Structures are given as structure tokens and as C-alpha cells.
Amino acid sequence: MTFAVLIHGLAANMGVAIAAAFGLSLILATEAERPAWATRVLTGITFGAAAILCMALAVEVRQGLLFDIRSAVLILSALFGGPVVAAVATAMAMAFRATLGGDSLILPLASLAATGLISSAAWFWGARASGPLRVPTFLYLGCAQALLTLATTYVRYPVEVYALTAPLYAVALPGAAGLVGWLLSQQVAAAAAMTDLRSAHASLGASEQRFRHLAANISDVVAVHRLDSTLVYVTPSIEKVLGHRPQDVTGRSALSLIEPRDVAHIEDVIRRLATSPPDTAMHLEVRLRHADGRWVWMESAMRLLDEADGPVVLVASRDITERRLVMDRLAAARAELDRLAHTDSLTGIGNRRRFDEALEHEWRRAERWTVPLTLMIVDVDCFKLFNDTYGHLAGDECLRQVAQAINLTFTRPGDCVARYGGEEFAVLLPGMGLDAARKLGERLRAAIEAMAIPHAANSAAGVVTASIGVAVAFDPGSVPVQACPADLVRTADALLYAAKRGGRNRTVVGASALTGRVVDDAPQEDKRLAVVRAYRQAGALAPSQALDDVARLAAQLFGTPVGLVSIVQEDTQVFAGRQGLDVDQTSREVSFCAHVIESDDPMVIPDATRDPRFAANPLVTAPAGIRFYAGAPLISPIGGERLGALCVIDRVGRPELTTGEKELLAALATMAVERLEAQRCGRGAMALPAAAA
Structure with missing residues (x-):
């Protein structure tokens, strides 16, 4: 046997192993198309066929002694495919070797079986090739297989044959296992990367499809605009919520859709976002113009994002028009309930609760700023006799007309006119001093009398009249100042009492704190x-x-x-x-x-x-x-x-x-x-x- 023939035979065996490696890469590239068990069987058949070809292309070292790298192929089948692949490949190799016959057939078959078992054990121990760092594994197993082959050779052949084949097996088997193993590991790694890439691409496609589906069907409007408010993206849901098509608003300023009174606030939020820490979210409620011209209330969450071409603002907005309408109706209902709770149902002016709250508030203000506070208590004269003479319906109408006269007399925004109880009315006049109170009290008394509502039982005038007690607190001329709101009420009530005892249809004004009753020896x-x-x-x-x-x-x-x-x-x-x-x-x-x-x-x-x-x-x-x-x-x-x-x-x-x-x-x-x-x-x-x- 010449050296050239030996090299030629070894190269042919290596070519078969390399072809098996490329076949494995093709199988792995398409493994998603078949069940896992089918992939293993197909891989086993590929390596089994490679082992058979290696035996068919064996080099005859001497008469009856053939050399090939079938063992290296079986080692690689176990390392890259596992026990199932190794079993299939080993079974095919043993079947082919059995058909060749020859002396001592049991020994080569046992050698093939031992190779499959050793390689499978290595797989179980975790020595699966996954990259260049696994090359020593192939070398070690190749060396082990070389020793096994040398042992069988020593048993079957004379010493001179063993001396001839020992160097060949010692170099060829580890070298073939290492080289083809490295090549296979690269193919497996490439196939795995391709599989991951395809999986990522499929996942990305599915995610994009989901995103498009969500963007088209969610009720919220998601928009992205630059710091200058130019819109770069809007979800299709804007057409359902605001009636605008995405392509019609993209490229426009987002501020063009916002109610003008809200623009300054939005600009301020964007400025604050630009200087805020990352992931800062700001929430606000704004009005956006619908395509039909009406305003839609939106609740928006704004967040700043850093992108390659500069920072942008991500805005997620939800239609809250119905909620705002409900809130407005509730606020109106609460305001109406509050008005009713503070309004006298008969006369339409404030009731006792309204007066009590206003008195407490205005007293604190007058005390804090030392400004005058005037209280008038107005009582319709002989009102019981009016009811007895004309009936309660006429009495109600009389009270309504008196309340109207009081309302027309006191028209300042801060004045409080209330029905104190029965035929009594209270008027609270913040900031009004003694002299002005005296003039207005007399003007009111004259206005009530001038209405000329007939009152036959009021013998002094023949028409409805009123008596008025006017008390002033915190007036520069008051000596001393009242200590609490109750003192002001007591003073006004006593002055009203003095007006009654003075003959009715008159105004009595005072400013001092009252410790006893007003003494007035009037004719009445x-x-x-x-x-x-x-x-x-x-x-x-x-x-x-x-x-x-x-x-x-x-x-x-x-x-x-x-x-x-x-x-x-x-x-x-x-x-x-x-x-x-x-x-x-x-x-x-x-x-x-x-x-x-x-x-x-x-x-x-x-x-x-x-x-x-x-x-x-x-x-x-x-x-x-x-x-x-x-x-x-x-x-x-x-x-x-x-x-x-x-x-x-x-x-x-x-x-x-x-x-x-x-x-x-x-x-x-x-x-x-x-x-x-x-x-x-x-x-x-x-x-x-x-x-x-």
C-alpha cells in the first residue's frame, strides 16, 4: 500500500463525514417542520449512512486489514443526536458490517456496539457539542476509540501489523473526530442561531400583528409627538373617538386639536416633562376638537421617551366625556341641593341655615380685619292679625312681597337676606357702618309701607308695615364691641323689641353690646x-x-x-x-x-x-x-x-x-x-x- 493510496482513502472517509455534517445542518434547519422523533431518526439514518460509506471506502492496509473512520462518525452521531440517533446509526453500521462477513465477525461488531455505548454515555454526562470549546471532547473520545481499535487489532493480527496500524489509528481517529466534530458544532450552532432568528422573527411578526390589532381596536387614543408638538404617530382609534383619520393629523401640531384655553397648560406640562427624571408620567384632563366641531373631554397620561432621533412625548388618552357630563350633572345637582338647603321655599330668599352660616363667616372676617358688620332684624307688624283677617294664603303672599322689597333694597354681592323665622327677616350687611345702616333701615321701612298692602287690623297705618332693629358690630363708634355673633343677634333683637314697644313701623339703631333690655317709654x-x-x-x-x-x-x-x-x-x-x-x-x-x-x-x-x-x-x-x-x-x-x-x-x-x-x-x-x-x-x-x- 502506498502512502498516496492511504491519504486518498482517508480523504474519502473525511469527505463522507463532512457530508454527514452538512446533512445534519439541513435536518436541523428544517426540524420545525416535523416531529422531534422524526428528526432524531432522520439524523440517525444520516450518520448510519455515513458510517456505511466510510466502511465502503475503507483503505486496505494489508491483506485482510481495512482502515476507515466509521467509529468517528458513530461518536459524532451520539454527541450531536443523543442515544436514539447513536442507536440508529450503530444498528445500520453493524448490519452493514455483518453483511460483509469475514473471520472473527463478533469482534468488529462488538467494537461498533462499544463505540455507540461509550458515545451515548458521554452524551448523558453532558458532553454534547455546542461550540468550538467542545472540540476536546471529540479528541478524547477519538483517542478512546483509537485505543479500542488498537486493542482489537492487537488481538486479531500479528505484532508487525499492529506496529504498522498503531500510528495510523492514533492519529487518524482523534484527528477525524476533532475536525469533523468542530465542523458539526459550527453547523449546529449556525442552525440553532437560524432557528432562534426565525423564532424571533415569527414572534416579532406576531407581536407586530397583535400591536396593529390592538391599535386598531382599543378605545384609547395613543399618540407620539415631538417636543414641538408635531404628531409623528397616532393609533387608528382616533377616527372612532375624534372622527379624524390618522393620516390627516400626522405631521400636524397636536395643539391644533386642543381647546385654546387648555393650550397654555399643555405647553407647561411638556416643558416640565422635558426637565423631569426618566419615566415621569403626568396626568391631565383636556378638551380635544372632534371632526364635527364639538369638544371631547379626554383624560391623558404623558410620558417622555428618548429615541434615536430625539426625545418624543408618548400620550395615552381616554374619552371621559360621559364621565365629565355625569360629574357636571352631579355638581349641578349638589349645587341645586345646596341652594334648596339654604333657600326659604316660600319667599325664595335665604333661610335660617343660610343666615347662620353667613353670620359665622362674616363675623370672623369682620373680627380679623376690624371692619363694621351690620345686622337688621325685620318683623312684619301684627302679622297674626293679618292672617286671621285675610287668610294664610294672603299672608304667604304678603311675606313674599316683603321679601322682594328687602331684596330690592340690599343688592350688594356680599349682602345676605334671609327669612329668620315666621314673619321675621334678617339682613346681614358686611362692611356697613352705623350711619349707612340707619339710612338703609329707614329706606327699607318706607319701601315696605309704600307697597300699601291693605292691613285693616294694623290700626296705626291701615297697611302692612314693619319694625326694624339694626345692630352694628366693630363700628368705630361702637362702645363696646360685641364678643360673639350671638351678642350681635341679641342686640338686634332687643332693638327690634324697642321698635315694637315704640309704636311699630319704625327703625331703631344701636351699636353697643346689650346686657339688658332696651328701655324705651314709647306710647305703644x-x-x-x-x-x-x-x-x-x-x-x-x-x-x-x-x-x-x-x-x-x-x-x-x-x-x-x-x-x-x-x-x-x-x-x-x-x-x-x-x-x-x-x-x-x-x-x-x-x-x-x-x-x-x-x-x-x-x-x-x-x-x-x-x-x-x-x-x-x-x-x-x-x-x-x-x-x-x-x-x-x-x-x-x-x-x-x-x-x-x-x-x-x-x-x-x-x-x-x-x-x-x-x-x-x-x-x-x-x-x-x-x-x-x-x-x-x-x-x-x-x-x-x-x-x-
Whole structure:
């Protein structure tokens, strides 16, 4: 055998192994098209065919001794395909070798089987070729196979043959295993990279398809614009939300779609985003123009992104028009509820709650800045008699006209006009001093009288009139300044009381803090006191069982511990009939009943501690003091003068009386007057003084 023949045969074997390597790369490149088991079987067949070709192209070293690299091919089949591939390739090689026959057939077959087993064991130990660094593995296994082959050669052939073939196997098998193994590892790596690339490409295509589908179907509008607001991308959903096609707005300024009043705010947000840390998101609500011209409310989240060609702003916007409409309707409903809660349903002006809140607020402001604060309390004169004469519907209309007159008189934005209760109105005038308050109070009184609403029971004028008490706090001329809002109310109420006692249809103005009642010996009070003296001189005011019975009946009917028939005199109030009370008189200064005689309707105080007129009253602040009070005036048939009150008292707060309960209280007051008249006439009626006639 010549050296050239040997090299030629070795080259042919190497060519077969290399062809197997390329076949493996083709199989791996298309493995996604077939099941995994089919790929393994096909790989095994490829390597088995290569081993068979190597045996067919074997070089005859001497008579009966052939040389090839079938073992290297089987090693590589196990390392790159695993036990299944090695089993298929080894089985094919052993079958072919068996067909060749020859002496000692068992030994070469055993050698092939051992090669497959050793290579498979190496695969199980993790020696799978995955790159150039696995080349030593091929060399080691090639060396192992060379030793195995040399051992079989030593057994089968003489020493001189062994000496000839030992160098050949020692070099050829490791070299072939290492070279072809390296080539196969490169092919496998390339096939794996190609598979990963195809997978990534398929995944990218699927992701792009999903993105396009999402962009076309989501309800949100996603847009990208540069820092100068030029739009570079808009999702197709803009056509569904705003009626614009993406191609019509791309390249335009995003600000052209924004409501002009929101533009400055958007520009400020973009400037702040440009200087904010990465991943900063800013949220805002803006109005965008729809293609049909209407404005659509959008809730937007803006985020700055750094891209290769410069920073851009990513904007995700959601249509919140329906939500804003609902919010606007809720706000309008809340405003309407608030208005109703602060509006008197009869007159349309503010109610007591509105007045109380305004008084507390304006008092703090006046106290903080030391500016005047004026309070007017307006009371329609003889209103109960008006209702009795003309009916309650006419009375309601009368109150509406008086409220309108007050509204027309006080038109400043900060003025508060409210119905205080019954026929009483309150006017709060921030910043108004004593002189201006006096002029406006008189103007209001004259305006009410000038309406000329007929009132036959108002004998002094024949038309509806009003009495007004005007108190001013924090006025430079006020001595001293009131300590709290309740003091201002007490002062205005006392001044109203003075106007009533002065003959009604008049305005009384004051600025000092009030510690007692206003003393005013006006003719009207003289006339009332003259009638009271007439009853006293007739002995009608002396305590009697008849009046005690009326007081007891009132206490029983209303479930209170105290019932009284009270007569208000010049400095005291005496109890002509009483139930549940030991004393027979108190000072007029602290009298609740003294307030009742200024009205034609019953006066009810659910909780005296919460009423600014009585909260500081000694009868309230004392232990077990008065909490609930309800009284109806005792109206004498002599000139309609009010002698005092029929009242019930409790030491715990109670709810407001119903209309029926107020009528019952007034009926009991009428019963008490009848008893007083019986006592006055039974003891012999006196000639009334001229003042009372």
C-alpha cells in the first residue's frame, strides 16, 4: 500500500463525514417542520449512512486489514443526536458490517456496539457539542476509540501489523473526530442561531400583528409627538373617538386639536416633562376638537421617551366625556341641593341655615380685619292679625312681597337676606357702618309701607308695615364691641323689641353690646301697660285656681313639667297661673314671655342653648335650666293688647311643634284670656284709662 493510496482513502472517509455534517445542518434547519422523533431518526439514518460509506471506502492496509473512520462518525452521531440517533446509526453500521462477513465477525461488531455505548454515555454526562470549546471532547473520545481499535487489532493480527496500524489509528481517529466534530458544532450552532432568528422573527411578526390589532381596536387614543408638538404617530382609534383619520393629523401640531384655553397648560406640562427624571408620567384632563366641531373631554397620561432621533412625548388618552357630563350633572345637582338647603321655599330668599352660616363667616372676617358688620332684624307688624283677617294664603303672599322689597333694597354681592323665622327677616350687611345702616333701615321701612298692602287690623297705618332693629358690630363708634355673633343677634333683637314697644313701623339703631333690655317709654308700651294695670286693679291677675287649671292642662297636654300663665309688667313678669313652679314672678330682663308679646304667633324654642337670643340667659345657664320653651300670646279683647303668654317649659330639648300643636297652644292661651276676663268682670270692671281706651 502506498502512502498516496492511504491519504486518498482517508480523504474519502473525511469527505463522507463532512457530508454527514452538512446533512445534519439541513435536518436541523428544517426540524420545525416535523416531529422531534422524526428528526432524531432522520439524523440517525444520516450518520448510519455515513458510517456505511466510510466502511465502503475503507483503505486496505494489508491483506485482510481495512482502515476507515466509521467509529468517528458513530461518536459524532451520539454527541450531536443523543442515544436514539447513536442507536440508529450503530444498528445500520453493524448490519452493514455483518453483511460483509469475514473471520472473527463478533469482534468488529462488538467494537461498533462499544463505540455507540461509550458515545451515548458521554452524551448523558453532558458532553454534547455546542461550540468550538467542545472540540476536546471529540479528541478524547477519538483517542478512546483509537485505543479500542488498537486493542482489537492487537488481538486479531500479528505484532508487525499492529506496529504498522498503531500510528495510523492514533492519529487518524482523534484527528477525524476533532475536525469533523468542530465542523458539526459550527453547523449546529449556525442552525440553532437560524432557528432562534426565525423564532424571533415569527414572534416579532406576531407581536407586530397583535400591536396593529390592538391599535386598531382599543378605545384609547395613543399618540407620539415631538417636543414641538408635531404628531409623528397616532393609533387608528382616533377616527372612532375624534372622527379624524390618522393620516390627516400626522405631521400636524397636536395643539391644533386642543381647546385654546387648555393650550397654555399643555405647553407647561411638556416643558416640565422635558426637565423631569426618566419615566415621569403626568396626568391631565383636556378638551380635544372632534371632526364635527364639538369638544371631547379626554383624560391623558404623558410620558417622555428618548429615541434615536430625539426625545418624543408618548400620550395615552381616554374619552371621559360621559364621565365629565355625569360629574357636571352631579355638581349641578349638589349645587341645586345646596341652594334648596339654604333657600326659604316660600319667599325664595335665604333661610335660617343660610343666615347662620353667613353670620359665622362674616363675623370672623369682620373680627380679623376690624371692619363694621351690620345686622337688621325685620318683623312684619301684627302679622297674626293679618292672617286671621285675610287668610294664610294672603299672608304667604304678603311675606313674599316683603321679601322682594328687602331684596330690592340690599343688592350688594356680599349682602345676605334671609327669612329668620315666621314673619321675621334678617339682613346681614358686611362692611356697613352705623350711619349707612340707619339710612338703609329707614329706606327699607318706607319701601315696605309704600307697597300699601291693605292691613285693616294694623290700626296705626291701615297697611302692612314693619319694625326694624339694626345692630352694628366693630363700628368705630361702637362702645363696646360685641364678643360673639350671638351678642350681635341679641342686640338686634332687643332693638327690634324697642321698635315694637315704640309704636311699630319704625327703625331703631344701636351699636353697643346689650346686657339688658332696651328701655324705651314709647306710647305703644304705655298703652299696653295701661291695659295690664286695668286687669291688675280689677284683681284679675291675682293667682287663681281657674288659671292654675289652665296651666296644669297645658303641661299635661304637652307632657312638660312646667305650665305657666304669665303676665308681663313693666319690670317683672308675674305668674297668674302655674304648674310645676314654686316662684310667682321673675325679672322682665330674663323673661322669655317678654319676647312672645311682640308677635302674633306662638314662639317655640326647641333648645334655648342653641338660640343666640337666650343662650346666655341666666334661666338657661343655671343648673337644670330652661331648654325647651313654647308660648302663645295672651291677646286681650281690650285694644288687642298682649298681656303676657301661656307657655310650657321643659328642662330638656324637644323637637319643633307641629302646626296642630301650635294651634292647640294658641287655643289654651285664648282659654286663659277668657278666665282673666271672667275674673276682671266678676270683680267689677273698672273704667279704662284714656291711654287704654
